[in-house]
Amino acid sequence: MDVNGTRFHLLQGARDWVPVLERHLVLDGERQLHWDDVHAEVTLAPHLFRFPPRRSETPPSLEQRRGADCDRYGNLYWIDDDGLGIDWRPAGRDRQGLYWASASLTTPVCVPAGADFAPCSGPSAEAPPRLRGLAVTSRHFLVVGTLSPAGLLVFDLHAGGPPQWRVWSDALDFAPFDLAAAPDGGLWILDLGPDEGAARYWRLDRYLEVVAGSGDALVEVVPARADDFWPLDAGPRVQAARTCAAGRPLAPASPPEVEAPIALAALPDGSLLILETRPDALHSSLHRFRDGMQLDRIDLKGERLTGLEPERLRAHDMLFVPAEGKDDSDSRGELFLVSEDGNQVMVLGLSILRDALHLRLEPRFLPMRRYDGKDLVSDGRDVLYHLPALWTRLVEQPRPRYGLEADLDLPALDGKEPGCVWHRVTLDACIAPGDAIRLQSRAADEPADLDLADWRDEPPPYRRHASEIAYHQPFGAAQRERQGTGTWELLLQGATGRYLQLRLRLTGSGRSTPRLRALRAWYPRFSYLEQYLPAVYRDDAVSASFLERFLANVEGLWTTLEGAVAGAERLLDSRTAPAEYLEWLAGWLGATLDPDFEEARRRLLIEHAELLFRWRGTPAGLLAMIRLTIDPCPNASLLDDLRHPERIEPLRYAGRAVRLVEHFQRRGVPGVVLGDPRRLEQPALIGAAAPFEPSQGPEPLHLRFRDFLRCRYQGDETTLAARWGSPPAAIQFPPLPPADVARAEDWRAFVSRGLGFGYAQVGQDDLGLYQDFLRQRYRRIDALRTAWQLLDGQPPDSFDAIQLPGVLPSQPARLSDWVGFVSLALPTERNAHRFTVLVPTDPTESAETRERRLARVGALVERERPAHTEFETQLFWALFQLGGARLGLDTALGEGSRYVALVLGKTALAEGFLDSSHPWGVTHRALRVLGRDPLTE
Template sequence: MNADGQRFHLLLGEADWARGRVDDTTTLAEVWEMPVGDQPATAPGWDEERVELTLAPLRDPLAFTPGEVPLSPEVRRAAAADRFGNVYWIGDDATQLFVRSRGDGSTTRFWPDTRAQRPAPRLFVPHDDRVPVAVPYRALAATGDGWLIAASDIGLDSFDLVAGGPPLHFDWPAEDAPSVTDLEPRCESGLWLLDGPARRLFELDARASLVGAGLGEEVPELFQPVSGEARARAPAVAAEGHDLTALDPAIDPIAIAALPSGAVAILSRTPSALYLWTGEAAPQAGLPLDFVPHDMVAGNVLLRGSESVLRVLVSDATGNQLRAFRFETEDGPKLRETSESFPLRRHGGRALVSIEGNASYDSGDIPNWPQVVEKPRQQFRVRADFRSPVFDSGMPSAVWDRLRLDGCVPPGTRILVEARASDEADGLGAWVPQPSPILSRSGSELAAHSANALVATDPLAQHGTFELLFQRIEGRFLEVRLSLTSDGDSSPRLRALRASWPRVSWAERYLPALYREDPEPADFLERFLANMQGTTSVIEARMISAQALFDTRTAPVEALGWLAEWFDVALDPSWGEQRRRLFIAHAIRFFGWRGTMRGLESALALAFVQPLEGTLFSDEDCRCEGAIRIVESYRTRTLGRIGAGDTSSVVDPPTHDAGLTERENWKAFQQARAVTGLMATLPRLSVPPAHAANWAAFLKLQSHNRTLWQRFLAGRYRRLALLNQAHGSAWKRFGEVSLADTSLATLQARADWQEFEKELLPIDRTAHRFSVLLPVSATDATDAETLARREALARRIIALEKPAHTIFDIRFYFAMNRIGEARLGYDTAIGAGSRAPELLPGAILGKAYIGESFIGPDGLPLTPDRARLAC
């Protein structure tokens, strides 16, 4: 509801737009479920990535060009890519494997490797009559744990991509050996193996063993115990795999592609179709193809709007383009064909492969592997009709006010609007043409909404909110018909539709009845004033909603930076939305606590993305210890012998074990004596006349501890007479009082000295000093450069937030397994100690130090025959 009390009906999102119709009976939801070729010619399309209604997109077929030869199954060569982006493929000679390095892009032969060949025969060596036989490879796959699997007619060759060396060979069973057509890595681990002639799909585990073997009838073991129950065993039965004829008795599988959730796409040549195997009892019907397929891959593709999305791609015999299918899981796994066009340039037909998750293809005589990218310009149908659901205002004879459309109407396109209304839902009457929508230069009428709800206004691109004033549309029920037209090179794009009611009549509210007596002039005046009312209502709505901009709970994300500027603060771009809102909401409290330990902890926790519980940015009352610790030095001061209860230092002459106070004073006196010729001991009650000048010169050599002692006595006794009476001294002024280097004369003097050395001096040494302890977790980098950068950031923050008279230092600590905060067996684990790989970062050349990192921390699962080397 806006400032004038108007309401509106809204279409936003696929579910709302799908309630619209293309005719009296067919809804868009039914149309979009149809195959692309069976949809009505005037049905609009839906852009899944941009969530917008458009003209129906057309696939741009790329036909044969002169001199091209259709691709045949014989030119196919399997390819695979490891997790680092290195691409492996079977060469034209199927007995050889090649690799294209991700680092420098060079292409070299991977296998056979001459370094792994048997050495030349020599005299007096065991005779080996085995002759290496070159076996053609049929399929290739790279698993996530660092193995390259090459399948041939006699078995599997498993190449260790981490340790290198010759492959491990696994022979097929003597009976029922599969004829490998395609290999594909499983999402979890292991492989999918397609046996095309047998029309079966097999699962292989991480050790290249067939999965799914059943157990036969138990048979007794050969050796039985003397007493007790007899032992029996169940022999393993060879895995039969999954019968693909359940999908289609005539299926001719030629390729597979692994999909999320354990589903597998299966491509059939005759009949030409694409199937989805999910392991369920009720198989899904295949998607028929109107071309002869050649190969298939599942991977991310780059769309025109730079979105990266998952697609199942199928190539045809032309080798010029790919057909795309969207994998959906909302209502169960299924494939849906799209109209996206993906051209192929100089495709050799060898293989389609997923490289680091991106769909790629071989191009050129020496294969390059470019990523699949959608054609920059999409073709569309020239017309589409859309009928909105019937909107109910709940108000008889309601005067519908405005229609607003959020989206884009580029040059060459147009939107025609018609509407009809009535108090009877079944008798809406004839369609009434409406004015063309006009782009609002002031943007959307919705105030205080986020950028996800508002569309940016761009007059040059004709992008924003388009609106029109309904002409002679009265009735409880409303239906709107939109006709989208184009020249075929572009399309209108509609994100949201809003139909508002009732119209606020300024003529009725502010003008005399004389202005409404004649119907024709009254109608013109009504619509004329409605234009002004539409502008002012938007302004009033923004004024009413302005309060939402000043509340951190309701302000849009875009307004948070503006709110922070009120405190003359620039928000850190790395902060999340919640952290920004918390800072602005507690900014006054934060600035008020500046210079305190809690304020400093809060600033550091905010800057280092630490939990904010227990800080100023939390509404909780508890004072919880955070990961960042601030230790005030005076709380950890160490007490001397007096503080520990030993008072011998106040009754004995100073020795080499004397406290710091006496040593410093005695050293100063010895230096002064060497300069001024003072006597060996300090005068106590009087100064001999012969040494008066020297004593006066010595008194000028003030020290920090002596000044503290004088201030302590002056503050306690106030008057010099009281001091001399208590200490048995004859000082002329407080500035002459010296530090004690021998036993003091009176009991009160010794008590004052004990309190001074026990309390005042330790506090003075540690006052106004603190240490900041920054946590280093197991996943943080610990190289010198990173730690120096973190220390510099902390030092800059502390310098801004600390009291001006304080001194600090910064230290790092590992915030793990702290006593009192970790539960053994729940929050901790017994591991390899400080050499555990989880506690050390990856080695970075130029930054890592020997002994603090690991070579090759690729995260690959380690089998018992592998080990990770430390450096």
């Protein structure tokens, strides 16, 4: 409702438009309009662009089908043109070569199907076996079918080594043609058999053993025989014959089910999809099986393939790709079908709802040039097909085709009162040049009278500068870039009656289509003529009708402005303010919005600006702002610590969270304890020796220093005396680092590991700090002289005359002052008002992504930190350091400490690797990740 009390009927979204489109399909019997789920718009029915074959082309034959597949790492395997070897292309490379040749196979390992143990007396491979059918299972086995002798080659891609040749019994008449990996780690095999019409399929489990279903025929693969391992005096013992399921036949004698199967695909729900293309049929068919029963049969013709000329499809091969991000229980994905002429691939959206198969033709043009007939392959990102010399990916080409014209009758709309004057219709739509949407209307006071009323042509709509609803933006920024996108409006000329019906006619150019998102029919009309002008202007009916319609145009402009004024409070709420007003709204609060912030992140920042400002400059406030900036999915829970300050734990680091380490906390403990894995060598508070007190005098420190040096030099007092220039018994601990490099190294080692308390390295640059420390402690030089027990005339006479001690003072007060300075005052001064922000990085991120995140955090901290502080930002690498990092919190175990690929000229040496990275998100039969994978299968 607007400010004048005018209401509207709204059609928007799938719940409103889809029933109208389905009703139109039932009445007309032809799908001329289409609901676009991606953009939530009504369009003309899309047609598939067909690539016409050339007369000189030879369509691919089934003999060219060999078998191909990709493993989880992106390595591609396929059977070569001769059928005697396996070629491969490693992941991330364009070069291809020979992976394995059947000539290297001599005697097969005879493992009859269904037999656990059997003598290896199978046929010898006098000639290399021919290969047919290839698949890579989810357990990382490469399985290849062989002919004469018939069987399966099993390559363990995880462990490596030569293949195992599982030769099947001759009694099975096994002739593999196509293989497909099942989601549970097993395998489906299409077996064309030795004779025409003898096709069947096999189901193998994850251990590549035949799965027998109830009612399957059994074939004897190992005859009954005497037991070789049985005592002679115990009487003869005969082992029973071993049998195996004979496979599931596809073409029984009566009635025929699948006469000419050519390909199969495994679906996530455990069922099997088989493609059939009969030589005498005009179209192919899809059959779905489970447990030996046929569930669905769909002929690829008719309305499922609307837009094809003619409306049928004969396919050469197929590939099923599950929907991205879906698990095995979600049976949705895309089915890629190679046309029989080999010129393009059709895409069918596949879903299984209530155990029924549903297909939808996608109007995507995927051309293929010089296709040589091999299998389609998916590497997890793209679909690949083979040219005579290389594999290339399918690339969708922009060839949109649509119907030319369609009418859509909307259901009757109720104006709630007799004689209602319907005001106007607005359309949120994209009407490009060359396209059009025209409206017709009819109105009556009774629903039954609508069918008797004549349709009346309404004027063509024109595009407004903005929506008639204040602050309403029906399209996103990207969609607004399309030509003709906006709110279109038309004034109804004479629609009077309680019930209104509209007819929309969408007209396109064939290459483009109008796109209708929403329709609003406004009622009743707020008449400026009746409300604001004298009655004399309504005396003449013709003039009054014209004047009312003329003033309605002015009313449309002023009502929108009045609505903006009436709804101005929406601009002051971060949840309702339009996106373009967020910068203005943040300015009222003095907040600065990062230009890289998306809309949701901006609204979250504005909504909690008061809370963030209250904690601004504190460690908790900085961490909250950083999380709000770099978290991939920010929400209000990131600010829970600020709402409940009693829960804040300074040393709590959950997972790989952002860390803020204040340097003053590191003055006496290793930085890794506080969350900084880069700070490992720091003085420890507790040592092996007894605690030192200044009242004991300097001798205990000298003794501890001498013992440390003897241990360091392994009792070699000669070397020790030569290094320090005096007998070991006379060596004393110097308060300052020695100038000699070797002595300084010994001194620092003792301070770090043998002293027993924190001791900063003091230099002449720290003399002023030492004098200030004493000045603040004693206030007057007389108090210092008294405490240090200095005689009259003995220096120093002022604090500025005090020098750093050359040897440890023997006077207790002076020694206590020195120890307090080097162990507390100086470390605190060096680390005060300084902190480090550790930003986590993911193992799979690129160097550019890491640097961009680091720069964003640095700019944020520079803006939010207290003015008197200094900081540094560092990437938190996934380093595993025994004793210095916490497994699972600080580290990610892998082959090294750097997981990014090396980029020439950008990546530093030893900070990347040359080959492809490990796919960390995949599961593996030999790898279990705690917290992700179950320990049992």
